[in-house]
Amino acid sequence: MSPSLKSEVEPVLVAVDFTADAVRLALADLDGELLLREAYPLPALPDEAAWAHEVGGRISTAFAHDGQKRSALAIAVACPGTVDPLTGRMKQSTGQEEWNGLAVVEALRRHIDAPIVALNRLHAALRGEAEHGAARGVTDAIYITLRGTPDAAIMTSSRIVSGATSRAGALPSVPILDAAEALGGDALSRTARQIAELAAFLDPAVLILDGVEAHLIPLLPTLQDLLDEIARGPRVVVSTLGEHAAILGALHAAEIVAFEGERRA
Numbered sequence: 353m354s355p356s357l358k359s360e361v362e363p364v365l366v367a368v369d370f371t372a373d374a375v376r377l378a379l380a381d382l383d384g385e386l387l388l389r390e391a392y393p394l395p396a397l398p399d400e401a402a403w404a405h406e407v408g409g410r411i412s413t414a415f416a417h418d419g420q421k422r423s424a425l426a427i428a429v430a431c432p433g434t435v436d437p438l439t440g441r442m443k444q445s446t447g448q449e450e451w452n453g454l455a456v457v458e459a460l461r462r463h464i465d466a467p468i469v470a471l472n473r474l475h476a477a478l479r480g481e482a483e484h485g486a487a488r489g490v491t492d493a494i495y496i497t498l499r500g501t502p503d504a505a506i507m508t509s510s511r512i513v514s515g516a517t518s519r520a521g522a523l524p525s526v527p528i529l530d531a532a533e534a535l536g537g538d539a540l541s542r543t544a545r546q547i548a549e550l551a552a553f554l555d556p557a558v559l560i561l562d563g564v565e566a567h568l569i570p571l572l573p574t575l576q577d578l579l580d581e582i583a584r585g586p587r588v589v590v591s592t593l594g595e596h597a598a599i600l601g602a603l604h605a606a607e608i609v610a611f612e613g614e615r616r617a
Contacts, residue, residue, distance in 0.1 A: 362381070364382075364422045365428075366466075367379075367430070372447035372448050374393055374394055376389070377391070377392075378599050378600075378603050379417075380606075407460065411424070411463075424464055425467075425606075426467045426606045427467070427469070428469050428476075429456050430476035431454075431472060432447035432473055434472060441458075457470050471602070475512045477598040479602075479604050480600035481495060481560055481591060482601075485592035487507065493557060494556045494560065496559070496562065498571075499564070523550070526542070527542055529563075529567055533566065543571060548575060551583060551586045552583035560589055562591040562597070
């Protein structure tokens with residue numbers, strides 16, 4: 353590459369996916385080709401300023417990766433909790449408790465001047481599966497994680513459902529599972545029954561499960577048999593993308609934001 357081309361600033365799409373103790377970061381060019389994908393541990397971040405400094409700093413460092421100069425065309429952030437889609441604020445965090453009320457979009461905009469969107473990381477994971485994984489080619493799907501507090505994301509007619517309070521997909525009746533123990537007995541029966549009732553009501557083409565192997569191995573056939581009995585139609589599968597689903601979904605969200613910005617310009 354010539355020095356003159358090397359000095360040009362390259363616009364990129366930025367995706368961030370963070371949990372209580374880790375952050376994933378991805379950059380892609382305007383064709384969606386991945387340029388960088390990295391993961392880092394997250395320390396305790398007691399306030400909004402600390403969070404923005406840590407995450408914004410990671411993004412800025414990534415812009416200079418391999419000596420290239422880059423700028424954000426759009427940024428999408430997958431958040432561990434309930435997100436207000438209008439304000440980009442995390443209303444309730446399932447990560448660090450100090451992040452309740454975290455103004456994700458506003459905090460990052462103080463460091464980086466670009467269009468930014470924040471979304472629930474389960475919604476991002478379902479977007480990822482719809483673009484690149486188990487929900488590709490279908491318009492109606494449910495994505496359920498059994499890691500930690502059970503939670504779900506719902507897509508109907510190719511649209512992610514947020515609900516009136518952005519809490520659609522909560523599964524309060526599904527038991528919280530011990531990751532170190534195999535799923536069986538009453539916990540298996542209750543988990544399968546609650547998920548089957550949700551699927552029977554929403555009638556998705558595919559029901560995607562994410563979780564530890566000790567839970568998924570007994571649950572998949574039990575749940576599929578139950579669905580075939582009470583609501584034949586939904587196909588039960590394991591997440592294709594696993595831990596990468598949310599970051600790839602966030603990247604797709606950044607692409608949409610960038611496109612919308614160009615269309616309004």
